[in-house]
Amino acid sequence: MRTTSVAAPAKLNLHLEITGLDGSGYHTLETVFQTLDWADTVHVALSDQPGIRLSCAAPGVPEDERNLAHQAASAYHAARSWPNGLDLRIDKVLPAGGGLGGGSSNAAAVLRALTQLDPEPLSPAVLATIALQLGADVPFFLLGGCAHATGRGEQLTPLEDPQAEPVTVLVPKLHCSTPAVFAALSDEERGPRPARGAVAWAEALDDIPSCLFNRLQAAAARAYPELETVFAACRATGAPWLLSGSGACCFALGHHPAPDGLCAVHTHFRSRADLDRV
Numbered sequence: 001m002r003t004t005s006v007a008a009p010a011k012l013n014l015h016l017e018i019t020g021l022d023g024s025g026y027h028t029l030e031t032v033f034q035t036l037d038w039a040d041t042v043h044v045a046l047s048d049q050p051g052i053r054l055s056c057a058a059p060g061v062p063e064d065e066r067n068l069a070h071q072a073a074s075a076y077h078a079a080r081s082w083p084n085g086l087d088l089r090i091d092k093v094l095p096a097g098g099g100l101g102g103g104s105s106n107a108a109a110v111l112r113a114l115t116q117l118d119p120e121p122l123s124p125a126v127l128a129t130i131a132l133q134l135g136a137d138v139p140f141f142l143l144g145g146c147a148h149a150t151g152r153g154e155q156l157t158p159l160e161d162p163q164a165e166p167v168t169v170l171v172p173k174l175h176c177s178t179p180a181v182f183a184a185l186s187d188e189e190r191g192p193r194p195a196r197g198a199v200a201w202a203e204a205l206d207d208i209p210s211c212l213f214n215r216l217q218a219a220a221a222r223a224y225p226e227l228e229t230v231f232a233a234c235r236a237t238g239a240p241w242l243l244s245g246s247g248a249c250c251f252a253l254g255h256h257p258a259p260d261g262l263c264a265v266h267t268h269f270r271s272r273a274d275l276d277r278v
């Protein structure tokens with residue numbers, strides 16, 4: 001096989017708690033990730049021309065080493081000493097700076113695609129190490145579905161996939177920078193506090209609405225006061241909306257009309273078995 005196409009789905013954090021600091025400037029988390037059926041598509045082709053080329057028609061998406069997907073391909077190449085060059089194309093639909101993990105998902109999709117194309121693929125352990133070096137959310141996207149995570153997000157336990165639960169995602173015209181949101185956490189929000197563990201979360205997810213929480217939500221509003229307008233529009237609908245990751249997208253379980261002035265995407269949970277499906 002010389003070409004393949006895989007999906008790069010968005011994720012939500014159904015629950016996101018800060019458990020402390022890990023001593024290297026990163027916060028430790030306890031989170032429950034869930035992939036969505038809303039996805040970019042990543043096309044990967046082996047080439048006889050050496051080097052890595054990336055194309056993406058979406059405005060503002062870098063097509064060089066600044067793109068995490070390009071970095072993922074370089075890291076795979078470096079670990080594998082592979083003779084082939086690569087042509088990558090990303091069909092982008094996910095917003096940047098939305099807290100949906102789009103860039104991280106693109107990077108993981110490149111790694112998954114390369115294991116399909118490579119006659120001697122890197123081991124899952126080496127892939128996971130490369131993924132974590134690329135970003136805290138990338139290891140989750142090697143797995144997909146529903147998963148519990150601690151550490152920076154790399155200590156992952158796959159959880160049973162819930163049904164294809166419908167979800168509405170709001171996409172404000174606002175981008176949140178992850179470091180800026182983490183920097184806005186108060187001392188109290190930063191913890192430390194104990195993690196509940198994967199077993200407790202597997203049980204709690206029988207009732208998903210009761211799990212919905214995001215410790216970053218107040219910090220995101222302090223870093224980006226414009227978010228308050230979005231939250232107010234969400235509150236006015238009466239539905240329980242939550243910020244996804246470090247924002248700026250918000251989501252609610254079920255299908256809801258968009259609050260005034262906001263764009264809504266109706267989708268549903270995507271299972272682990274369906275991770276690659278284009």
Ligand code: C5P
Nearest residue numbers: 025026027028135136137152178179182
């Ligand atoms: O993982 P990623 O490289 O996207 O994170 C960007 C920045 O967000 C980090 O450099 C750090 O400042 C902050 N961050 C954090 N704790 C995490 C994830 C991100 O402090 N668990």
